[in-house]
Amino acid sequence: MALLQMAKRMVRSASIFLLLANSVSADDTPFRPEAGTFPSLDKAHTYRGELTFVDHPNRRGSLRIQGNGRFRFTGPSPFAMLPYGMVRYHGAPADLRDVPLGTVMYAHAFLPPDPKISSVPVLPFDNRLKKLGNAGVGTAPAENHVLLLEDEVSHCLRLGLIWKLQEVEVKDNAGFIIARRESKTESKNGQMETLTFDAATRFWRGREKLTAQDLIAEKIWPTHGKKALNDQIVQLGIVWKPTPSRVFMQFHISDIWLNDIALQRATQNQIETHKTFIKSRWMPGWVDAVKYGQFGRATVTVTLFGGMEASLYADFKKGQRAMLASSENTLKHWASGTAGTAQMASKGILTTITKAKGNIPFGSSGIQISLETDLVTEGFRPGRIVRVHSSRWPILEVPRDEYLHDAQTTHEDRFPTPAIFPKY
Amino acid sequence: MTRFIFPHWLILLTLGVGFFVAQAIAEDEIFRPQAGQFPPLEKSHAFRGELTFVDSPNRRGSLRIQGEGTYFRNAPHPFAMLPYGMIRYNGAPAELRDVPIGTVLHARGFLPPDPKLSSVPVLPINNRNKTAGYSGKGIAPAENHLILLEDEPSYCQRTGKIWKLQDMEIQNLTGKITARRETKIAGKLGEVESLTFDASTRIWRGREKLEVADLIADGIWPANGKKALNDQVVLLGITWKPTPSNIFTRFHISDIWLDDTAMQRATRNQTETHKAFIRSRWMPGWINAVNYGKFGTATITATLFGGMDESLYADFQKNTSAMMNAVESNLKHTHGAYSPAHMASKGPILDVVKTKGEIPFGSSGIQIQFKTDLIIEGIRPGRNIRVRPGHWPNVNIPREEYLGGNTPEERFPSPAIFPKY
Numbered sequence: 001m002a003l004l005q006m007a008k009r010m011v012r013s014a015s016i017f018l019l020l021a022n023s024v025s026a027d028d029t030p031f032r033p034e035a036g037t038f039p040s041l042d043k044a045h046t047y048r049g050e051l052t053f054v055d056h057p058n059r060r061g062s063l064r065i066q067g068n069g070r071f072r073f074t075g076p077s078p079f080a081m082l083p084y085g086m087v088r089y090h091g092a093p094a095d096l097r098d099v100p101l102g103t104v105m106y107a108h109a110f111l112p113p114d115p116k117i118s119s120v121p122v123l124p125f126d127n128r129l130k131k132l133g134n135a136g137v138g139t140a141p142a143e144n145h146v147l148l149l150e151d152e153v154s155h156c157l158r159l160g161l162i163w164k165l166q167e168v169e170v171k172d173n174a175g176f177i178i179a180r181r182e183s184k185t186e187s188k189n190g191q192m193e194t195l196t197f198d199a200a201t202r203f204w205r206g207r208e209k210l211t212a213q214d215l216i217a218e219k220i221w222p223t224h225g226k227k228a229l230n231d232q233i234v235q236l237g238i239v240w241k242p243t244p245s246r247v248f249m250q251f252h253i254s255d256i257w258l259n260d261i262a263l264q265r266a267t268q269n270q271i272e273t274h275k276t277f278i279k280s281r282w283m284p285g286w287v288d289a290v291k292y293g294q295f296g297r298a299t300v301t302v303t304l305f306g307g308m309e310a311s312l313y314a315d316f317k318k319g320q321r322a323m324l325a326s327s328e329n330t331l332k333h334w335a336s337g338t339a340g341t342a343q344m345a346s347k348g349i350l351t352t353i354t355k356a357k358g359n360i361p362f363g364s365s366g367i368q369i370s371l372e373t374d375l376v377t378e379g380f381r382p383g384r385i386v387r388v389h390s391s392r393w394p395i396l397e398v399p400r401d402e403y404l405h406d407a408q409t410t411h412e413d414r415f416p417t418p419a420i421f422p423k424y
Numbered sequence: 425m426t427r428f429i430f431p432h433w434l435i436l437l438t439l440g441v442g443f444f445v446a447q448a449i450a451e452d453e454i455f456r457p458q459a460g461q462f463p464p465l466e467k468s469h470a471f472r473g474e475l476t477f478v479d480s481p482n483r484r485g486s487l488r489i490q491g492e493g494t495y496f497r498n499a500p501h502p503f504a505m506l507p508y509g510m511i512r513y514n515g516a517p518a519e520l521r522d523v524p525i526g527t528v529l530h531a532r533g534f535l536p537p538d539p540k541l542s543s544v545p546v547l548p549i550n551n552r553n554k555t556a557g558y559s560g561k562g563i564a565p566a567e568n569h570l571i572l573l574e575d576e577p578s579y580c581q582r583t584g585k586i587w588k589l590q591d592m593e594i595q596n597l598t599g600k601i602t603a604r605r606e607t608k609i610a611g612k613l614g615e616v617e618s619l620t621f622d623a624s625t626r627i628w629r630g631r632e633k634l635e636v637a638d639l640i641a642d643g644i645w646p647a648n649g650k651k652a653l654n655d656q657v658v659l660l661g662i663t664w665k666p667t668p669s670n671i672f673t674r675f676h677i678s679d680i681w682l683d684d685t686a687m688q689r690a691t692r693n694q695t696e697t698h699k700a701f702i703r704s705r706w707m708p709g710w711i712n713a714v715n716y717g718k719f720g721t722a723t724i725t726a727t728l729f730g731g732m733d734e735s736l737y738a739d740f741q742k743n744t745s746a747m748m749n750a751v752e753s754n755l756k757h758t759h760g761a762y763s764p765a766h767m768a769s770k771g772p773i774l775d776v777v778k779t780k781g782e783i784p785f786g787s788s789g790i791q792i793q794f795k796t797d798l799i800i801e802g803i804r805p806g807r808n809i810r811v812r813p814g815h816w817p818n819v820n821i822p823r824e825e826y827l828g829g830n831t832p833e834e835r836f837p838s839p840a841i842f843p844k845y
Contacts, residue, residue, distance in 0.1 A: 052824060055477070056525060064822060073761065075823045101480060101521040134761075135823075173696075200696035207632045211693065214631070242704045242819035269635065272597075272624035280666045338558070396666035399488060400499045400845055401476060413843075420841040422834075424823055 030125050033113045033145070035383035036286065038084060038361035044108035045128060045143035050240040051105050052076040056097040057401040058330045058416045059085075060119050063105060064240070069136020070248040071240065075424030077140045078120035079107065083284065083329050083385045084363035085146050086307035088154035091263065092270035093307050095277055099151065102239040104251060106155045109143040119330070119416040120144050147363055152238040153255075153263065160184045163236050165229035166192065170222055173212045174198040177229075177253060179236070196241065197253040204255065204262035235263050271309050278312055280396045282323075282341075282387035284331050287380050288368065298376035299351065300324060302386055306365040313367055315390035318353050323389040324371050326379020328404065328414055333387060334379070335403040341387075342395045344406075346380070348373035454549055457537045457569070459806035460710065462508060462784035468532035469552060469567035474664040475529055476500040480521040481824040482754045482837050483509075484543050487529060488664070493560025495673040496666060499845035502544035503533065503568045507708065507753050507808045508786035510571070510731035512578035514661075515687065516694035517731050519701055523575065528662040528675055530579040533567035543754065543837045544568050571786055576662040577679075577687065584608045587660045589653035590616060594645060597623035597636045601653070601677060603660070620665065621677045628679060628686035659687050695733050702736055704819045706747075706764065706810035708755050712791065713805055722799040723774065724748065726809055730788040737790055745814030746773050748794055750802020752835055757810065757826040758802055764810070764826070765818050769803065771796035773813075 033039040049063035053076055062076035081087065087094045089103075099105070111125065112118040121144075124130075128141035156162060166178040177197055182190030203210040215221040237255030257263040285304040292298045302324070304313065316322065323345035325333055333341040352370040360366035369388065380386060389395075404413050457463040473487035477500055486500035505511065511518045513527075523529070535549065536542040545568075548554075552565035580586060590602040601621055606614030627634040639645040661679030681687040709728040716722050726748070728737065740746070747768035750758045759767035775793040783789035792811065803809060827834050 052822075053479070054525070057476075072820045072822050097525040100524065101478070198696065198700050200693055200700060202693065204633075207634060207638070209628075209631060209633050209689070211689075211696075241700065242821055244817040244819045265633070265635070269624055269626070272622065272635075276622055276624065276665065394668040396668055397496045398666060399476075399496045401488075401843070405845075408845075422824070424828060 030111055032111045033082060033147075035113065036288070038363040039110055039147065041108055041147060041362040044110055044147055045141055046106065046108050047128075047138065047141060048104060048106045049074075049077070051099055051101055051103045053078075053421075054096045054099070054101065055416075055420065056095060057332065058119055059096060060330075060416070061096055062421065063107065065139045065141070066249065067132075067136040067138035069131075069139070070134045072242060072248075073133060074135040074139045075132075076421075077144065078418060078421045079109065079144045079146050079149075080112075080118065080120045081149065082110070082113070082145050082147055082363070083286070083331060084305040086148050086150075086363070088148070088150040088158075088307070090151065090270040091154050091157045091267040093274045093309060094270055095274065098270065098273060100239075102241075103151050103254070104238040104240060106148075106150050106152075107146050108148040109141070109146040111143055112145050117329070117415040118145070119418060121418045121421060153235050153257070153266075156181070156235055162233050164190070165232040165234060167226060167228055168221055169226045170212070170216070171224055172199075173216070193251075195236070195238070195251050195253050196243070197256075198241075201253050202237075202255045203258060204266065205258040206261045207265065208262075234258055275309050275312060278308055279393040281331070281333070281398060281402070282325065282389045282393075283308065283312060283316075284327065284385065284387050285365075285369075287382050287384050287386055289382055290376070290380055292376070296375045297373065298346075298380070299370055299372045300346070300376065300380050300386075301368060301370045302388060304365040304367045304369065304388065306360070306363055308365070313365055315392045316350060316353055316367070316369055316388070318350055320350055321347065321391040322350050322369075322371055323347050323391075324373065324380065325387050325389070326377060327385045327387045329385060330416065331385065331387065333398055333403040334406055335398075336406040340397040341403060342389070342397075344377065345389065346371070346373040346375055346377050454535060456535045457506065457571075459537065460712070462786040463534055463571065465532060465571065465785040468534055468571055469565055470530070470532050471552075471562065471565060471567075472528060472530045473498075473501065473563075475523055475525055475527050477502075477842075478520045478523070478525065479837075479841065480519065481756065482543060483520060484754070484837075485520055486842065487531065489563045489565070490673060491556075491560040491563035493556075493563075493672065494558040495664070497557065498559045498563045500842075501564050501568065502839060502842045503531065503570050503573075504536075504542065504544045504754075505573065506534070506537070506569050506571050506786070507710070507755060508571070508729040509569075509573065510729075510786070512572070512574040512582075512731070514575065514694040515578050515581045515691035517698045517733060518694055519698065522694065522697060524663075524678075526663040526665075527575050527678070528664055530572075530574050530576070531570050532572040533565065533570045535566055536569050541753065541836045542569070543839060545839045545842060577659045577681065577690075580605065580659055586657050588614070589656040589658060591650060591652045592645065593650045594636070594640075595648050597640075617675075619660070619662070619675050619677050620667070621680075622665075625677050626661075626679045627682060628690065629682040630685045631689065632686075658682055699733050699736060702732055703816045705755075705757075705821060705825070706749065706812040706816070707732065707736060707740075708751065708808060708810050709788075709792075710808050711803055711805050714799070714803060716799070720798045722769075722796055722803075724769075724794045724796065724799070724803055726792055726794065726811065728788040728790045728792065728811070730783070730786055732788070737788055739813045739816065740773060740776050740790065740792055740811075741813070742773055742776050744773055746771065746792075746794055747812045747814075748796065748803065749810050749812075750800060751808045751810050752827065753808060754837070755808065755810065757821065758830070758835075759800070760826065760828055760830075761823075763820045765812070765820075767800065768812070769794075769796035769798055769800050 049065035053062035059081040123142040180190035235257040325345040356366035473489035477486035483505040547566040604614035659681040712725040749768040779789040
């Protein structure tokens with residue numbers, strides 16, 4: 001009997017050893033994105049959290065990530081956008097500056113491609129499995145280089161999800177909504193979630209921006225008490241606010257889009273904001289190949305990054321003039337004294353525009369352009385980041401925090417260190 | 425008759441010495457806010473700029489300040505809110521987190537009250553007069569501790585101003601509007617300013633949020649070309665975007681409020697946002713006096729800071745319960761993860777007194793007298809506190825909004841996070 005017990009213990013120990021050996025082995029070969037290759041979205045680690053800090057010129061910030069513990073104990077976890085990483089807000093492409101602090105965002109992220117130049121803290125591979133006090137497990141993953149960062153609406157639109165409202169409980173223009181998020185087409189019921197709303201929650205109906213008070217005045221909602229909402233289909237904007245009554249994890253509704261027109265208008269507004277932004281900051285991409293000619297001539301082939309509005313890509317036409325400027329992983333431009341980016345850029349003619357067929361990897365637009373220039377500048381090398389300007393776009397100067405000054409720039413400017421992030 | 429003829433060099437020398445003496449005297453008379461006193465708004469330095477960076481938990485950020493020169497070259501300039509400094513957005517009290525990056529804000533700033541503890545760079549006193557290359561003068565004043573930071577509609581409402589639209593020019597949903605900002609009641613014409621708008625500009629009419637495309641579809645604006653707008657009275661939200669054609673400073677219209685209802689609704693929305701915020705983070709103020717009793721009891725007199733919605737002050741009633749917690753200059757709660765309510769001094773409000781006469785900017789004019797049987801460290805005259813009436817929700821605040829380790833860097837954040845350009 002004693003021998004049997006001992007044998008069982010040995011088997012158990014061996015199993016644990018094998019499990020640990022396996023995880024170590026897995027950790028020995030962690031996946032990192034590589035320059036010149038778009039990583040597969042399926043290999044990304046996913047999480048969601050509240051946007052608490054933004055350093056938009058360096059395309060980084062912090063999220064309070066939802067783990068399995070108490071949300072309020074969770075220290076903000078720094079993240080950096082990959083150069084081809086996409087931010088989406090209200091179902092449209094966005095820049096970090098467009099997303100209000102407090103917005104709950106979904107992230108798909110990877111380990112730092114090159115830890116030496118990471119602009120956010122480099123953490124142990126298994127950090128996502130570590131329990132961090134009352135915050136619990138999963139609040140500070142090492143996968144902090146983000147391929148996709150999207151708000152609730154964008155997440156739902158991308159995955160074909162909707163929110164079905166079950167019940168509302170109102171008191172003093174504030175209260176709770178019970179709702180399920182589920183597939184638009186499949187009939188499987190989603191999990192019930194209780195969310196708070198208050199007098200500042202915005203309700204969008206067609207062109208109208210309403211408040212809970214308006215819905216009460218129109219007798220759509222009761223002044224006090226509960227009302228069944230019978231699977232009313234909406235989209236929600238979600239934030240987080242401190243919760244009373246020892247509730248450790250409950251999200252708050254910032255916006256409710258009551259119909260498709262209302263959401264389409266929000267999307268259109270964000271699309272226009274981002275179109276103007278990209279036209280002034282230029283389309284990002286990376287260099288696939290450089291074919292050098294004589295006396296500084298070169299043909300540079302570039303893949304444009306994905307996720308922008310289609311009309312921006314349509315502005316690149318064969319035979320038209322364009323400008324190409326080297327950029328950093330932060331997508332910052334280079335400029336020089338009085339000379340702006342346009343003055344410093346390589347100019348030339350777009351000789352080919354090709355659109356890849358089949359499965360286009362996330363992060364890529366699938367569009368490759370070739371530009372023939374008579375003066376190639378430093379920074380155009382395969383795998384390096386560039387920004388491209390269509391001749392149909394206005395020539396504008398970007399503000400000081402968004403360019404590197406070639407005579408004054410330090411390593412810290414090119415490769416921002418994680419030092420600005422507080423340690424909790 | 426003897427004539428005294430002064431050589432030119434002597435006159436110049438005398439004037440030069442006089443100038444330096446005057447400047448030295450002026451610098452001797454530099455004004456800094458002092459603990460326990462609200463500084464007069466008139467003594468502040470006024471400037472405006474685009475919000476480019478926010479460190480919301482530490483109540484600091486950066487503005488790209490409008491100077492005399494080329495705007496896009498202006499590096500973001502760090503600022504810190506004074507403990508009693510007010511932020512206003514859409515005509516209502518706000519936190520820095522509520523203000524979108526890119527918003528052009530009007531600031532009233534002072535020199536750092538205590539340069540040693542400044543959370544933003546301490547600059548030479550005359551820095552506002554220095555010329556910084558193409559940026560020109562005025563883009564980096566030493567007066568970077570703010571008593572007031574407000575967006576365009578808040579500024580206009582506070583100073584009784586309106587925008588009168590003159591004419592517009594449009595092509596492909598974008599264009600320019602010329603407008604004058606002037607006093608609502610007086611007849612003096614304001615200076616004509618040219619501002620851009622685009623397809624993402626939000627236009628508010630009553631309950632409606634419209635776009636340029638809607639105004640064109642409704643036949644109010646032309647699809648292309650010019651239109652006179654005949655002094656149409658509106659309020660504007662202003663941002664900055666890079667400008668073409670070698671225009672060095674031109675602002676951009678983010679929002680147009682076409683009528684009072686639309687503006688009032690925006691104000692109400694921000695008011696509700698801020699009310700919920702203050703109820704969860706507590707009302708800030710400072711200590712006027714502490715009268716110590718025996719065995720840890722004390723009676724504390726505190727002045728509540730100003731600028732909040734009236735209903736929040738009305739929640740402070742005589743003979744009701746309250747909690748009081750020590751906070752830092754950035755209004756962060758102290759005493760760690762146990763939560764403010766757990767650590768706070770508790771007791772009844774003995775009295776609520778409303779000051780008569782002129783109330784200084786930064787103050788609510790409301791003093792409360794609070795009695796506790798267990799006074800905690802940090803509640804001392806001139807120090808900052810936060811107070812919670814007993815019926816506000818008892819919630820726990822997130823990690824970055826309280827001090828966990830009480831390290832000097834946590835209590836007094838250094839300016840190291842701000843990039844140098």
